[in-house]
Amino acid sequence: MKDKNVPRAKKANVRNRTSQIYFHLMLLPGMIFILIFNYIPMGGMVMAFENFKPAKGIFGSDWVGFKQFERLFSNSDFYELIRNTLVISLGKLVIKLVVAVAFAILLNEIKTMWLKKSVQTIVYLPHFLSWVVLAPVVFYMFGINGTVNSVLSSLGVDKINFIGSNDYFQGLLIGTSIWKEFGYGSIVYLAAITAVDPGLHEAAAIDGASWWQRVWNVTLPAMVPIIILMLAIDVGHVLSAGFDQVYNLYSVRVYETGDILDTYVYRVGLQQRQYSFATAVDMFKSIIGLVLMLSVNGLSKKFLNRSVF
Amino acid sequence: MSKKMKQSLAFILSAAMMMSLAACGDNSAEETSGQSKTAEQSSTSVQASASSESVVPEVTYEPLGKYDELVTITFANMLRDGTVDENGDTVTDNAILDYLKDAMNIEIEREIEATDQKDYTTALSLAITAGEIPDVTVVYDYDQLVEMAEADLIYDLTDIVENYAGEASNALWDGYDFDVFAKTTFDGKIMALPRISNEAGTLVWIRQDWMDTLGISVDEDGDMLITREELEMVASEFVEKDPGNSGNPIGIALVCNSGNTSSYNINPVCGSFGAYPWSWIQKEDGSIVNGVTTPEMKEALAWWSDINAKGLVDPQYGITKTDDIKAMFVNGQTGITFGARNLCNWFFNETYTADENARFVTYGLDNGTGKATYRAQDSQTRYVVVSKDCEYPEVAMKLYNLVTEVQSGAFDNEEIAQAYPDFYEVYIKNTGNFTTYEPLNIAVTFGDAVTTRVNEVKAWQAGKLAKEDVTDSTALKYIGAIETMEAGTATPAERVRYDEYLGTKTWVELLDSGTFELQYLLNPATTEEIALYYADLKTLGEEMQIKIVTGEESVDYFDTFVEEWNKRGGQEIVDGLEDFYN
Numbered sequence: 001m002k003d004k005n006v007p008r009a010k011k012a013n014v015r016n017r018t019s020q021i022y023f024h025l026m027l028l029p030g031m032i033f034i035l036i037f038n039y040i041p042m043g044g045m046v047m048a049f050e051n052f053k054p055a056k057g058i059f060g061s062d063w064v065g066f067k068q069f070e071r072l073f074s075n076s077d078f079y080e081l082i083r084n085t086l087v088i089s090l091g092k093l094v095i096k097l098v099v100a101v102a103f104a105i106l107l108n109e110i111k112t113m114w115l116k117k118s119v120q121t122i123v124y125l126p127h128f129l130s131w132v133v134l135a136p137v138v139f140y141m142f143g144i145n146g147t148v149n150s151v152l153s154s155l156g157v158d159k160i161n162f163i164g165s166n167d168y169f170q171g172l173l174i175g176t177s178i179w180k181e182f183g184y185g186s187i188v189y190l191a192a193i194t195a196v197d198p199g200l201h202e203a204a205a206i207d208g209a210s211w212w213q214r215v216w217n218v219t220l221p222a223m224v225p226i227i228i229l230m231l232a233i234d235v236g237h238v239l240s241a242g243f244d245q246v247y248n249l250y251s252v253r254v255y256e257t258g259d260i261l262d263t264y265v266y267r268v269g270l271q272q273r274q275y276s277f278a279t280a281v282d283m284f285k286s287i288i289g290l291v292l293m294l295s296v297n298g299l300s301k302k303f304l305n306r307s308v309f
Numbered sequence: 310m311s312k313k314m315k316q317s318l319a320f321i322l323s324a325a326m327m328m329s330l331a332a333c334g335d336n337s338a339e340e341t342s343g344q345s346k347t348a349e350q351s352s353t354s355v356q357a358s359a360s361s362e363s364v365v366p367e368v369t370y371e372p373l374g375k376y377d378e379l380v381t382i383t384f385a386n387m388l389r390d391g392t393v394d395e396n397g398d399t400v401t402d403n404a405i406l407d408y409l410k411d412a413m414n415i416e417i418e419r420e421i422e423a424t425d426q427k428d429y430t431t432a433l434s435l436a437i438t439a440g441e442i443p444d445v446t447v448v449y450d451y452d453q454l455v456e457m458a459e460a461d462l463i464y465d466l467t468d469i470v471e472n473y474a475g476e477a478s479n480a481l482w483d484g485y486d487f488d489v490f491a492k493t494t495f496d497g498k499i500m501a502l503p504r505i506s507n508e509a510g511t512l513v514w515i516r517q518d519w520m521d522t523l524g525i526s527v528d529e530d531g532d533m534l535i536t537r538e539e540l541e542m543v544a545s546e547f548v549e550k551d552p553g554n555s556g557n558p559i560g561i562a563l564v565c566n567s568g569n570t571s572s573y574n575i576n577p578v579c580g581s582f583g584a585y586p587w588s589w590i591q592k593e594d595g596s597i598v599n600g601v602t603t604p605e606m607k608e609a610l611a612w613w614s615d616i617n618a619k620g621l622v623d624p625q626y627g628i629t630k631t632d633d634i635k636a637m638f639v640n641g642q643t644g645i646t647f648g649a650r651n652l653c654n655w656f657f658n659e660t661y662t663a664d665e666n667a668r669f670v671t672y673g674l675d676n677g678t679g680k681a682t683y684r685a686q687d688s689q690t691r692y693v694v695v696s697k698d699c700e701y702p703e704v705a706m707k708l709y710n711l712v713t714e715v716q717s718g719a720f721d722n723e724e725i726a727q728a729y730p731d732f733y734e735v736y737i738k739n740t741g742n743f744t745t746y747e748p749l750n751i752a753v754t755f756g757d758a759v760t761t762r763v764n765e766v767k768a769w770q771a772g773k774l775a776k777e778d779v780t781d782s783t784a785l786k787y788i789g790a791i792e793t794m795e796a797g798t799a800t801p802a803e804r805v806r807y808d809e810y811l812g813t814k815t816w817v818e819l820l821d822s823g824t825f826e827l828q829y830l831l832n833p834a835t836t837e838e839i840a841l842y843y844a845d846l847k848t849l850g851e852e853m854q855i856k857i858v859t860g861e862e863s864v865d866y867f868d869t870f871v872e873e874w875n876k877r878g879g880q881e882i883v884d885g886l887e888d889f890y891n
Contacts (some may be wrong), residue, residue: 054438252565252851253627268844
């Protein structure tokens, strides 16, 4: 086979170039789609600088400059919102990363194929359930008369109001979110592990490395690029702490720790039809997200010599 | 002829008329009447062009007239869940819609569907933004109506009201001593048909059978009022003895909200202290205040905080939603709540089914002076509007006429019973079914309908009125329920009906004896300041209510709240409103 291919290489190259045009053309519909649905609507961001009235339209509404942003930053709840958003979001990001990576490494150790596959499938499943469906489940589990509290009270421990307490609510959000997402999140890490050259493991084992040492010195370094990639992507969404989850689980009682930028915008912006304000907040979120993503990428390029783009 | 062609033909016709009118227009004083005439004529010509190819407009105004051919209108209103028991009719498929099709040649095609008012308002908002609203839309949010009028999206109904309003509709409007179109008139033009009802006044609902089992009684003097002390006593008995055997009794379950409604929340008790949270009140000196910031509110919160400390308030206050409270009643966990005179009708029916002994009793809440205070609610809460592009703008008035005619009893006759038996059986014999399932869902009340109803039942009970002579169809149903209750054969639905009658009777008697004291409130449209600050203030207020009621903060936290309130824009809203009203 090899012999046959070598003399053809040059010819194949030329043919490749022409045939690649078709492959590039196949990208076109996707690009047009992105252009129409992702780039053109960005023009709507101009609403953030207007006092948008549906009746007057984007071009007819009054221009108010940075007033909507001033309103956001001068809000006395603003720092509370940012704090909640960051705590919940970073909590999810970091813990999910650790859990997903650890899970991938552990799962990889299972040698029984059917067990490995079924565990994998079972932990993926919650990802596909919507929070609208899961929220009642969480209420039944963690509500004041829920399963967890029945267990606690049968052990003689006082009942804990997980859903209505500012001490526990953020933990509940992070915990349930990780339970839902870690399995799905581990797919990429699992793929990264399988890509590690088994020869390296063998060599390490021959040199007398323990399982821990092999994980630390062989598996993890091989996973760094993919971890950085996932981190860079996730960090761009750090100001979105998961609207659908929080919205379905929170209540007035936990506004103090559970109200995030997105729920606030929904309540104050969209439900009160303050579109300009909602746009301003979203624009603020996007800019912060972009800056963070570029910084992570830049840092990784500088210190780890690896970058997403 | 395609819809597009019809539309363009209509446009050309109306444009031609506009021009001819403009040509012979004389002076500016008559300009307005000239314009409205144009609108009227173009609407009739639209009809003409739709019904036949000939363009000779024939003007006949029939309040319930049948169109020559099937007219399909796009439509938006909130959807109700559930079915009518008898034959499984639903909101989107029922004998009312069949009647509309057969008798009036109107077919309704729903464009916006939502069961939740917030969702509905949001969906409609998007339609307004896009500038494309359905032919006929029911608006629940006054600001949205203002927005639509300002955006010039809706049809000027002035002439249609003039020409197409039926007898019953006119009777409804004349029955009120104020201008029913005041809120829906913009620049002298009627832009929407209002739903009108005067059914305000909150009552305390208590499980009668539980009180009987526990041998407790309230309202010794029989003035149909109970004091807050009595309320507390009942709640504490219910919690202590758990008459529902639920194992987890809850004294008073509450939802936490920042609306000016008085169902299932702390507001009715606040009212008994003279506090009207989330309502704007104008004092005698002209100054304006929001009820949630008044000293009376602090007293009310202190009361709630106190009974919470005694373990009589739902420990999940702030998390509990309306449906949760409904479930608590079905599970026998709680036996007290606050609501309208016919609350049992939609809130407790499952409780009656779940527990065959379940019975409720209603009282007014004594404000300390032997009276029950309640807020005079805005009598107009829904608005029917027609799109400017609608080809048959009078269709909304026809639907409205149908509602008023049916509710006035005009349809309760042999003719209808013969021609439309399904429609008659389910919806005319029980107009409650009709108002629930008719598309506009605007259950109106004729000025004195409820009083008449109760008086008829009383007269029947006293033997002064024969059953055949009872005119009000709901009164007949009350009588039916009373008969089965006395015979001991009442179904759950009849027990609901019976208690609804008792609740209504209490309400009417409190009203007639002057025991209900009305607190008049301002119903301002959203000012710029309200748009800017009120949503934040509501969050602040809800958190304050939770903190004080649950005891997380002492009652004195209220003063901090008021300070915060003023600082965060509350003062600016008040200043704006005072400028507007004074």
